[in-house]
Amino acid sequence: LADWWINAAYLDCRGPVVVWSSPGLVFPLQEFKTLDDQLNFAAKVIAGTLDYKIMVDEKTVPVERMGKDVLDMSQYFKVLGTCRIPGVTRDTLQFYGQSSDPPKHIVVAHNNHFFKIDVYGKGGKPLSVRQLIQQLRNVVERSTHPTHPIGILTTQNRNVWGKAYKQLRKDKVNRASIEEIHRCIFLVALDGPVVNPTGNEMNDAALNCVHGNGPQGYAGNRWYDKTIQFIVGKKGAVGLTYEHTPAEGPPIANLMDHIMNYINTGKGEEGTEGKENRPPVEELSRPHRLIFNISPTIKQDIEDAKVALESLVSDLEMTCFKFSGFGKSFIKSQKLSPDSFIQMAIQLAFYRIHGEPGAHYESASTRKFIYGRTETIRSCSMQSVAFAQTMLDKEQSAAAKVKSLREAVEAHKNYAKDAVNGLGVDRHLLGLKLSAIEAGMDVPSLFMDVGYLRSSHMRLSTSQVPARCEAFMCFGPLVPDGYGCCYNPRDTEIFFGTSAFNSSPETDSATFRQSLEQSLMDMHNALVQDSLKAKL
Structure with missing residues (x-):
């Protein structure tokens, strides 16, 4: 039944993953006053996830129980390094994290630009928070103006996106960029201030996690096929959107709890982390910009995706609250x-x-x-x-x-x-x-x-x-x-x-x-x- 379920519930479904399938997870609200605050928190989210990944890789994630019964833990090993690949009639799921050559990089999106960042030093140790901040700052400095929102294509009806994806991949530069996004451990989206604020911070954060507030917002600053996609807003709205196919909510919530505990206990602070095998900041290879060549056909596909998404975004209302x-x-x-x-x-x-x-x-x-x-x-x-x-x-x-x-x-x-x-x-x-x-x-x-x-x-x-x-x-x-x-x-x-x-x-x-x-x-x-x- 497992394969049948994944196909029937997810991969065969032709509606958009945005709104109809992919949930958002809103983290405890933060307060950022400066760009440094935003990048510092984003770096800690990355470091906390890499810390969690050690448990996944070493198979030391604590086994969960329901009463006296142990629970299957396979979902925990399917969320990092995973991506849904669009097809014209059925999508597929790729588990790059379980391959013989697992990814060592993440992808960071800012102003619709995508950058590949290697997150492990030469000795195989994860980069420190200080090093990650430096890399994130480099990304922001090199993407000050928005570019074509290529990521918005991933919000489309799956058949439509499947056809556009085939076109996009015909260009070898595009193909290489897509591969880096597909293979990355996870994606981080650095957003600006809230678009169309509702006056309720919880609602604003939820809508941004679910659909990025559409073409006028940050939907182009996403790749919705990626299983884990963290979102760090300029003022402190933080969360993630996750592609639902490989896992249910609890493993994702456990990942978030680990990250927040990592941050709140100061594990990522300078001085508490071993510095051996970590290259100095100046020796790090700078983030690699992922280039997309936009043909007239793809440009039209982007415009079509904007129209379709705007309709979805304007239709969804959310009311989120603490009782x-x-x-x-x-x-x-x-x-x-x-x-x-x-x-x-x-x-x-x-x-x-x-x-x-x-x-x-x-x-x-x-x-x-x-x-x-x-x-x-x-x-x-x-x-x-x-x-x-x-x-x-x-x-x-x-x-x-x-x-x-x-x-x-x-x-x-x-x-x-x-x-x-x-x-x-x-x-x-x-x-x-x-x-x-x-x-x-x-x-x-x-x-x-x-x-x-x-x-x-x-x-x-x-x-x-x-x-x-x-x-x-x-x-x-x-x-x-x-x-x-x-x-x-x-x-x-x-x-x-x-x-x-x-x-x-x-x-x-x-x-x-x-x-x-x-x-x-x-x-x-x-x-x-x-x-x-x-x-x-």
Whole structure:
């Protein structure tokens, strides 16, 4: 199923990866006053990632567990040095980091220029933060004016980009430049100030991570096929965008946690790092500019990509926020599963707005199995609908609301348990469908059934991506009239990244936020009232 899933969920999909597939991950917000601040932080992000890469290369990344069960760790070895390659009908995935000649360089983008930087000294040691700052400054000094936004081609529909890619590669200079980008360990985009600020720093950072604010922003300063692409803004908006094919969110969030811990504990500071085998700054080979020859055809492809992306960017709205009412500590104190509790809050929020339940996708990890990826937790259930109706009925007592809440949480928890143990239905049905197609059979009628189609039109696309720091992941909705909702539950707060499309008159992410916050507080208050009555 692993190969089928990668093809069906990602490589066969012909829509753009931007908005429709690639999530953004917003790091804790920083405050940069000068260019030096920006470059210093970017250098530490690079150094922290290279420090993490040592664990990957030496296979010493701590093995994760779910209860007593160890989890498959293969995704951790597939994110650095990886790139998606466009095709006219199906894309491919290349794992350069696992080759016999793994890459030793990164690529830095600034003002749409791309530069190759070797990040290891002659003795094989990673460059120091001081050396990396020097290299980044060299990049900035040599790219003061924007050039053709060649990277914006990677935002296109995959068939369109696949054809343009073939044209681009016909020129041997372009081919060499593309190879360096494909092979690099990861990419770093140095951005200017926020474009089209919304007045909310979290929203601004999220939108920049998801789509770079389009052709007027920094979308040309990206290569969206690259698995890991860090973004460091001029004023302190920091994060990454990641191409989803090789991995789920948790390995990416763990990488970010490692980087932030590396920075916050001062590991990259001068004096704490060994200087042996590190060439002096003046001996470093300067960053190599990657040249692109832009033909009239490619120039037109760039213009077409701008138009297509502008449409996507103007349609996506995001509302990202920190919910400070309580966190997972309170939920656990009530002997409830934090994830199931938040999922029921999302169900209640949807029901409050729309007056009906919505088909609801939550990704469950199947990493108990080799090469496991995800299974669908269908969070909408008979119990969740009854719970939403009970909560919205003013005649119901706190005790009745709590009883309904506990039943809904228990139903979700049981479904989640089945899903992580390989007993879900969605991947099984996918396997049957693809088996039929491979065997040349007609697709079974079940897959055309109105009930099946309606229950698979996931108006709620949700995911829990926990992180140790104040960060959150965000992505676009799965369907035109749906919502995206990703969350990071912490002890006393919950970070949310929510999204909707402006083109849908039915959905609005700001309204969804209000409903979600009200749902969380209503659930909290019902539990508190019920426990007070029990004590009396």
